[in-house]
Amino acid sequence: xxxxxxxxxxxxxxxxxxxxxxxxxxxxxxxxxxxxxxxxxxxxxxxxxxxxxxxxxxxxxxxxxxxxxxxxxxxxxxxxxxxxxxxxxxxxxxxxxxxxxxxxxxxxxxxxxxxxxxxxxxxxxxxxxxxxxxxxxxxxxxxxxxxxxxxxxxxxxxxxxxxxxxxxxxxxxxxxxxxxxxxxxxxxxxxxxxxxxxxxxxxxxxxxxxxxxxxxxxxxxxxxxxxxxxxxxxxxxxxxxxxxxxxxxxxxxxxxxxxxxxxxxxxxxxxxxxxxxxxxxxxxxxxxxxxxxxxxxxxxxxxxxxxxxxxxxxxxxxxxxxxxxxxxxxxxxxxxxxxxxxxxxxxxxxxxxxxxxxxxxxxxxxxxxxxxxxxxxxxxxxxxxxxxxxxxxxxxxxxxxxxxxxxxxxxxxxxxxxxxxxxxxxxxxxxxxxxxxxxxxxxxxxxxxxxxxxxxxxxxxxxxxxxxxxxxxxxxxxxxxxxxxxxxxxxxxxxxxxxxxxxxxxxxxxxxxxxxxxxxxxxxxxxxxxxxxxxxxxxxxxxxxxxxxxxxxxxxxxxxxxxxxxxxxxxxxxxxxxxxxx
Numbered sequence: 119x120x121x122x123x124x125x126x127x128x129x130x131x132x133x134x135x136x137x138x139x140x141x142x143x144x145x146x147x148x149x150x151x152x153x154x155x156x157x158x159x160x161x162x163x164x165x166x167x168x169x170x171x172x173x174x175x176x177x178x179x180x181x182x183x184x185x186x187x188x189x190x191x192x193x194x195x196x197x198x199x200x201x202x203x204x205x206x207x208x209x210x211x212x213x214x215x216x217x218x219x220x221x222x223x224x225x226x227x228x229x230x231x232x233x234x235x236x237x238x239x240x241x242x243x244x245x246x247x248x249x250x251x252x253x254x255x256x257x258x259x260x261x262x263x264x265x266x267x268x269x270x271x272x273x274x275x276x277x278x279x280x281x282x283x284x285x286x287x288x289x290x291x292x293x294x295x296x297x298x299x300x301x302x303x304x305x306x307x308x309x310x311x312x313x314x315x316x317x318x319x320x321x322x323x324x325x326x327x328x329x330x331x332x333x334x335x336x337x338x339x340x341x342x343x344x345x346x347x348x349x350x351x352x353x354x355x356x357x358x359x360x361x362x363x364x365x366x367x368x369x370x371x372x373x374x375x376x377x378x379x380x381x382x383x384x385x386x387x388x389x390x391x392x393x394x395x396x397x398x399x400x401x402x403x404x405x406x407x408x409x410x411x412x413x414x415x416x417x418x419x420x421x422x423x424x425x426x427x428x429x430x431x432x433x434x435x436x437x438x439x440x441x442x443x444x445x446x447x448x449x450x451x452x453x454x455x456x457x458x459x460x461x462x463x464x465x466x467x468x469x470x471x472x473x474x475x476x477x478x479x480x481x482x483x484x485x486x487x488x489x490x491x492x493x494x495x496x497x498x499x500x501x502x503x504x505x506x507x508x509x510x511x512x513x514x515x516x517x518x519x520x521x522x523x524x525x526x527x528x529x530x531x532x533x534x535x536x537x538x539x540x541x542x543x544x545x546x547x548x549x550x551x552x553x554x555x556x557x558x559x560x561x562x563x564x565x566x567x568x569x570x571x572x573x574x575x576x577x578x579x580x581x582x583x584x585x586x587x588x589x590x591x592x593x594x595x596x597x598x599x600x601x602x603x604x605x606x607x608x609x610x611x612x613x614x615x616x617x618x619x620x621x622x623x624x625x626x627x628x629x630x631x632x633x634x635x636x637x638x639x640x641x642x643x644x645x646x647x648x649x650x651x652x653x654x655x656x657x658x659x660x661x662x663x664x665x666x667x668x669x670x671x672x673x674x675x676x677x678x679x680x681x682x683x684x685x686x687x688x689x690x691x692x693x694x695x696x697x698x699x700x
Contacts, residue, residue, distance in 0.1 A: 301333075
């Protein structure tokens with residue numbers, strides 16, 4: 119029999135037992151309810167009618183007043199319509215006859231005789247109904263006792279049946295599962311010879327067959343792959359040892375798992391004795407190892423004396439995540455992932471560092487050498503424009519304007535390259551001084567005022583009053599603001615406006631320049647402050663060298679500030695930077 123059929127039969131049997139017990143209880147409860155209703159239904163009303171009529175008689179008002187007569191007659195009529203017990207009708211008729219004589223009686227004796235007859239009749243009605251209530255109550259009690267006995271017998275029977283079912287039935291499912299749990303635990307401990315045997319012709323038999331097949335294949339796999347695993351481990355160790363980069367592996371317990379010969383040479387330890395030692399203890403004796411395992415800040419370039427010279431190494435660290443399969447006695451096999459430790463790789467970047475230094479020196483030399491001829495060109499242009507040298511026609515003047523624009527652009531690029539070389543070589547010098555933010559803004563506005571007037575662009579200044587001073591390099595900070603304004607004017611349409619705003623925010627002064635041009639696409643915003651990066655243009659605006667914003671970022675960060683951009687297509691751009699207050 120299949121497990122599903124067993125479960126259906128078992129729960130069906132439970133349903134029949136519960137339903138049968140419920141029907142028995144419902145039958146007896148209905149019987150008791152009907153008996154109780156008989157007690158309170160009619161007899162209680164008759165007693166109430168009698169009491170109302172007796173209250174009228176007890177008033178002693180003869181003949182009755184109109185109100186009392188109505189009360190007596192109404193209750194008498196109700197009682198006449200509520201005759202339910204034997205002998206009750208005759209008593210009611212005696213009341214009727216007595217009431218008739220009471221209404222026509224004129225003498226005191228006649229009234230008393232009629233009243234006495236009515237009271238005796240009312241007493242008989244009350245006695246008949248009280249006796250009926252008592253009899254029906256006895257009948258209800260007998261019915262209740264019978265129901266109580268029957269329900270107790272049915273409940274005892276159902277309890278015995280259900281208790282037997284609860285004790286025995288789960289074994290059909292629990293016993294095979296227990297055997298499976300023990301077998302799985304054995305396999306988890308490496309006993310691949312564990313087997314299960316069921317002969318019930320159900321799902322457990324099929325599952326046992328699959329389990330036996332799995333255990334057999336695991337046993338075969340263990341025997342066939344053990345040597346292969348050892349060979350692969352040796353090969354991986356050989357690959358790590360022969361790699362050109364220094365590699366150090368630390369497991370999740372903080373122990374050195376492996377390191378190649380180059381890594382051992384760099385940190386000055388013995389390769390064989392170091393493996394297996396706790397890395398925290400080694401760091402206490404080896405400062406270089408401490409800088410590798412716990413690098414300070416975001417600088418991942420280490421300068422190490424190797425090969426009889428200073429060499430540069432780029433540090434890379436990776437957390438090793440491996441699949442993890444866990445088994446539990448009460449749960450199925452679960453698959454997850456866990457950390458197996460970290461691998462630290464030191465790549466020798468000395469050659470690239472030297473090339474970068476050579477590039478920086480070349481840029482500085484070329485930029486410096488270009489300044490002299492550019493200055494001569496600007497001086498020659500100024501002399502050519504002097505009418506004392508000689509007048510020129512319109513075409514010649516236009517050519518001179520183009521030459522001057524190009525020479526100004528070359529001079530600006532040359533200055534930016536010189537600034538960049540200072541930053542890259544670490545020779546950036548800042549002359550810090552306390553200054554008011556308004557002075558920096560006024561200096562920058564004056565520098566671009568003529569450029570704004572040429573395009574009829576309004577420079578709108580929003581500056582809070584009583585701003586605290588900042589401790590910065592005035593010229594370099596103003597240069598950043600001028601760079602922002604120049605870009606804003608370049609990409610703004612004529613007769614528009616550029617907003618310069620200076621506000622105080624939580625210990626910082628925020629400078630911002632907002633234009634209302636076409637804006638910058640989101641995919642370009644993250645790269646705006648990268649060196650040599652230029653946003654693609656439509657050809658209407660001349661692009662710069664791609665260094666202005668990168669140098670601006672270096673200047674602001676050197677002053678412990680932050681720089682960023684906010685922009686959306688069609689809404690313009692807002693370039694901002696903050697500086698700490700003094």
